[in-house]
Amino acid sequence: MKQEEALLEIFKKANEYVPVFQAMADSERLLILLKLFYAGERGKNVTELSGKSRLSRPAVSHHLKVLKAAKIIDSRKEGTQIYYTLNSTVKISLVQNLLEKLQEHLKIIAGNSEKLNDEALERIIAKAHNSLK
Numbered sequence: 824m825k826q827e828e829a830l831l832e833i834f835k836k837a838n839e840y841v842p843v844f845q846a847m848a849d850s851e852r853l854l855i856l857l858k859l860f861y862a863g864e865r866g867k868n869v870t871e872l873s874g875k876s877r878l879s880r881p882a883v884s885h886h887l888k889v890l891k892a893a894k895i896i897d898s899r900k901e902g903t904q905i906y907y908t909l910n911s912t913v914k915i916s917l918v919q920n921l922l923e924k925l926q927e928h929l930k931i932i933a934g935n936s937e938k939l940n941d942e943a944l945e946r947i948i949a950k951a952h953n954s955l956k
Contacts, residue, residue, distance in 0.1 A: 827947055833924050834951030840921050846893035851878060852886045859896060859909040866899070866908035 846852060858872055873883040887907055890896045897910045 866906035
């Protein structure tokens, strides 16, 4: 039963993880994140991020919107410019938490001779979906 509870917890947390992974699943957004990482606390604006890039300013703005919606980056306004910075602590802790949960689950599986079949997994997924509604 502990195995089922651990899996249920992972699925319940999925709503927190999915937007982060979806936002980071694009190579252009990863490049923007790297630029913001190296920009430090000052951050960069759209002009700086699109300079020396194959992306147009509107394309960079779109990617920034996706990253901001996933709460991976923050923005602040200085005069007429908007500067973007990496909000790494929150999202890194989410990913770290997911990995820890998965490791815990793997330990439970390793110590448990009873494996979950597809029917049991579907039941757990249904419980998780119902609890998120």
